[in-house]
Amino acid sequence: MVLSSPHRLALSFGVIVLVLVLVLVLVLGCGQPRPPGTPPRATSAAAPIRFVDATEASGIGFIHTDGSSGRRYLVEPLSAGVATFDYDGDGRIDLYFPNGALLPGAEPGDAESPPRHALCRNLGAGVFRDVSLAAGIDCRDYGLGVVAGDVDEDGFADLFLTTFGAKRLFRNLGDGTFVDATESAGVADGEKVGAGATFLDADGDGDLDLYAANYVRFTLENHRPRSFKGFPAYAGPRDYPPWPDTFFRNAGDGRFVEASVEAGITAVAGPGMGVVCLDHDDDGDTDIYVGNDALEGNFLFENDGRGSFRETALSAGVAVNRFGAEIGSMGTEAGDADGDGRIDLFVTDFQPDLPVLFRNLGRGQFEDATAATAAGSGAWQFVTWGTAMADFDNDGRRDLFLACGHLNDNVEAFDDTTAYRNHNLLLRNVGGRFVDASAAAGLHDIPRHAARGVACDDLDDDGDLDVVILNSREAPTLLRNLDRERGGSNHWCQVRVRGRQGNRDGVGAKVILHAGDETFVDEVHAGRGYQGHFGTRLHFGLGGHPAIDRIEIRWIGGGTETFTDVPIDRLTELTEGNGQAVAAPGSPPGP
């Protein structure tokens, strides 16, 4: 077909006009503000981070229960954190899911198999198997928190659980089984509503001591029915006096000695939830940061280096948010958010308040940098629980993952700005500011739950960090990070730290990685997030750096040691005293 010039001109004009119309409609249609009342849509960054829901393929059969019957006992929404750790030393990261238990009034369900906790062994290729009973963990306590640590220095991670009731210690025998050592270790601590816990070498004597937060003095007998705008609701932290937290000193012979008063822990009391350790003032010992739920402000226990503590949160600037308001703290996380070499703190919060990022200014001082960094982006309407500050795209900047879900399952009836089940949040760190990248990362495409604990580790050993989420009353979610599959070109390095004079897992050690003109800093934590545990194997995204110049480790109770010849894109073991980097068992393949 041949068209005359005027026809061609007219046709071209028509096509251009149509395209313009479409563009105008699209641009203006997208640009208009949403009508009030509809839930806000996350602003997604052009993020390379992408997750896929790998739960079904993982074979994880665990289903959480909160044991509820409609009576709304205070502990129901608090269950539970989650842990990722290598229990059998095969180099693969395994999973531990605490579970609730039936509370009065709840339907007994299947009497043959009442709810129990689940230890899931990583078989590789993204597949897990529940080995709880074979491993000797038949725990049916009302689980709230979990932390892993090698308390007897035998090379295998033991498990400490906080519950609604007595605390529990399962000692790892190193043959794939555990034995309940609660009584012999002396860590039961009466009947309390437990919370987050952390192992730390408080006195630098080379073994792991234990800090366990407690919530409030709730019992089934003093249960208070509550209502909100005529609807039944859960009681909260103001309804009961708080328990002081508990500190156990490791006696070195398999026993723990309760030393809360001597350590200065009981000088204050708050409704504790998440706990994380860090050397906040860079003085070489381990301090403890405790998130308290809406009351008392958060606690920062400053260590004098000998295992005695002084509460200094207000002076340090981490007790309350910048407006002077207490934070409904749920999860606590520590990491270098702004890449300045200092460990910052992040705390999740109750709706409608924002989570808070406390930037470490040095000299033990912090400042609420939430507004300046947009670290609360997209979180306004959500109760946020578990959290992880982790580099999901290996660009050298730590992103934030937040687990979301309301505690009241009927919240929509009296507050249409939020929901019981929500999508989770991924805040991508773009040059020190956080951008809500949840939608781009695929989190909006994944079924919504009432999420609680979150743990981040490289579960498939491919060089990027995956995520596991404990969902209240439902199956957990396993998110596989697709960074490597999608051709992510940034380099990375994973480090497993081994102490000799100090504790065997190097808990509390500060690891400083130098690559080109950049420095990356992390500390080895045992216990973090919302009453959970993850990240004992440190993961550094290196961006485009093709090599590591050196890694310095400042050991707890020891000096600083430098390791050279550390390879990139691998898991490496760095052992105190030998100055040599060694490929770790189960190391992911190199490039």
Added chain:
Amino acid sequence: MAWRWISWRWMAATGAAIVIAATGVAVTLARPRSTPPAVAAPAKVVRFPTPSAAVPEGYAGLVEEAQTLVDWIVARHPSRPQSTALAATIAAERGDQETAAALWQTHLERHPETAEGWYRLGLYAVKEGRDAEAAEWLERARRLDPSLPDIQGHLGRCLLKSDRVDEAAEVLEPAIGDDRGGAVRLFHLGHARLRQEKNTEARAAFQGAIDRAASYTGAWYGLATALARLGLADDAERARAEFRRLKAEDAENAAKNLSRDESARMRRLLAGWYAAAGRIAALDGDTQEAKALLSRGAAVEQAALPSAAPPSTAAGDGR
């Protein structure tokens, strides 16, 4: 050939028509920035609130009576912004912000110059964390009526949260000259100054807030932050000590508030809503109706006295 019947003039004219249509579509789509789309109100059976009935004791019964009231007042006096305000307030109290916002949207379709409508929409957006939209609507409300309750404070806070720090400071700055009130505005101004790293001005703003409201805990904390940044460690510690003392008082008060009876609070609210409804009826010259509404309000208020009903289930979620 098929193309021959399409003259280039026809094509040009069609193109121009499409441009005009596109412009129309674009304008229509862009309009919600100033005038949100109408939302059809559901049809309801409207009945007058029974003036002589016993005042309900439970929260749910009170809410039901409030709904009866609002259905009546909106049906009888639809053009009054006060009717919409009342209906939206009651919806928001029930946690139904969507309905509250839709009511104002409908009203603003017809009366876009209603300052209170933009103000309320802005406050709903604030509650949902949509600060940029909130700022836009509050700014519009402020232009229409700068005397709306603490409009500068709300707008300044939204701008601050939207990272428009300089604009926030500009909106909040007049509070310095307001020697009678403005503590909250000065508090937010202090935070804007901290964000601007103007620590001396931040200190002055927080101090100003404290001068106006000595027990303003947040302002004491802001003052401590500013003083610490200025290197005045001892002064900062003194401000923190005062903050700590006031916080302890706050905690006691919070515990008292927890035992507050939810139904009694609702009865007080309902009494106020009847009074508002009575005023609306009076504005439209319906004296009989106004009297009936005010009389029912008085009965509800009487029932709200502490002796009228024993405290029911404790309210609040303990936070």
